[in-house]
Amino acid sequence: MTQKNNIIVTGGAGFLGRHLCRALAKQGYQLKVIDLQENPEFTTIIADVRDQNKMKQLIKDAELVFHLASLIEAGESVKKPFKYIDYNLNGTLAVLEAMRVNKINNFVFSSSAAVYGEPINTPIKEDDRTIPINPYGMTKLAMEGLLRSYVEAHDFTGIALRYFNLYGPEEHHQPETHAIPRFIEQIYQDKELTVWGDGQHLRDYVYIDDIVAAHLQAIKLAQQQPHQYHYLNLSTEKPASVLEIAALIERTINKKAKIKHFPPRPGDPRVLIADASKAKKILDWQAQVDLATGMKNTVEYFVNFWQQT
Numbered sequence: 558m559t560q561k562n563n564i565i566v567t568g569g570a571g572f573l574g575r576h577l578c579r580a581l582a583k584q585g586y587q588l589k590v591i592d593l594q595e596n597p598e599f600t601t602i603i604a605d606v607r608d609q610n611k612m613k614q615l616i617k618d619a620e621l622v623f624h625l626a627s628l629i630e631a632g633e634s635v636k637k638p639f640k641y642i643d644y645n646l647n648g649t650l651a652v653l654e655a656m657r658v659n660k661i662n663n664f665v666f667s668s669s670a671a672v673y674g675e676p677i678n679t680p681i682k683e684d685d686r687t688i689p690i691n692p693y694g695m696t697k698l699a700m701e702g703l704l705r706s707y708v709e710a711h712d713f714t715g716i717a718l719r720y721f722n723l724y725g726p727e728e729h730h731q732p733e734t735h736a737i738p739r740f741i742e743q744i745y746q747d748k749e750l751t752v753w754g755d756g757q758h759l760r761d762y763v764y765i766d767d768i769v770a771a772h773l774q775a776i777k778l779a780q781q782q783p784h785q786y787h788y789l790n791l792s793t794e795k796p797a798s799v800l801e802i803a804a805l806i807e808r809t810i811n812k813k814a815k816i817k818h819f820p821p822r823p824g825d826p827r828v829l830i831a832d833a834s835k836a837k838k839i840l841d842w843q844a845q846v847d848l849a850t851g852m853k854n855t856v857e858y859f860v861n862f863w864q865q866t
């Protein structure tokens with residue numbers, strides 16, 4: 558990429574997509590945003606990434622595709638495996654094929670910690686075993702496999718970014734199953750705070766700005782190391798338990814949580830922490846935002862949001 562060229566973002570109206578599009582536009586990139594819903598800040602092409610013909614018409618005249626579009630709920634995927642396989646795999650394949658036909662070969666996509674399943678080593682390294690424990694994780698692993706085959710067969714440059722738990726302002730999933738936005742709402746609105754199991758589960762929460770920064774670095778990596786395949790953990794390496802998260806939100810909002818414990822969810826690993834040294838070395842990326850700062854920004858966003866709605 559010689560200049561600030563065109564970039565396509567699928568799933569550009571979602572939580573990460575909105576932050577990423579804003580950052581790319583700020584850097585001077587021309588964007589084409591494709592999603593099933595609208596990103597109010599950018600012209601959005603409303604299209605389904607599974608639509609092969611449409612993708613061939615739309616995915617062209619760009620240097621790189623960020624493929625974020627996906628169904629994202631691990632729990633739902635257990636109940637609706639066909640749906641997850643259809644959306645995530647057919648969607649990814651249609652985007653890759655459109656890229657091949659229209660000669661775009663830089664592909665960066667949202668993989669996930671879910672590819673690992675129940676880890677046997679902590680912190681998890683990229684070459685540790687990958688045995689997903691739900692169809693969502695399996696689709697992410699299969700998306701990586703598909704991408705790798707395009708790197709080998711068609712000289713693509715492929716970067717799979719395995720995010721651990723993202724959090725930050727503007728996270729509005731429907732339904733919201735992620736702990737941080739749920740806990741903020743439950744504490745702020747004096748509702749019961751639902752904890753599955755004893756709350757000692759350790760997770761690695763990465764602030765949204767850090768994840769966006771990794772995507773900007775991925776553009777450079779694609780330029781510097783073309784026709785290669787990279788798969789990288791994005792994490793802070795600083796775990797926090799679910800109860801620690803609840804306590805931090807209590808202090809940030811200055812309100813007590815009404816914690817209610819429910820039975821542990823099957824297939825919820827006790828510890829999910831990554832080694833991020835490969836991303837540091839290859840992507841020149843390291844998480845910068847500490848949990849207290851990220852949480853303060855996130856709580857401020859939600860409190861403002863509720864006060865205005």
Ligand SMILES: NC(=O)c1ccc[n+]([C@@H]2O[C@H](COP(=O)([O-])OP(=O)(O)OC[C@H]3O[C@@H](n4cnc5c(N)ncnc54)[C@H](O)[C@@H]3O)[C@@H](O)[C@H]2O)c1
Binds near residue numbers: 569571573605625723
């Ligand atoms: N949020 C997390 O903690 C997390 C962790 C690991 C990986 N990821 C991955 O990161 C990506 C972005 O996550 P997010 O939190 O922003 O999710 P999100 O649900 O907010 O955004 C995903 C977007 O993709 C769109 N989309 C879904 N299917 C589509 C289709 N067939 N055609 C077009 N658009 C479609 C949705 O409308 C949505 O706007 C996803 O691929 C997700 O699997 C997220």
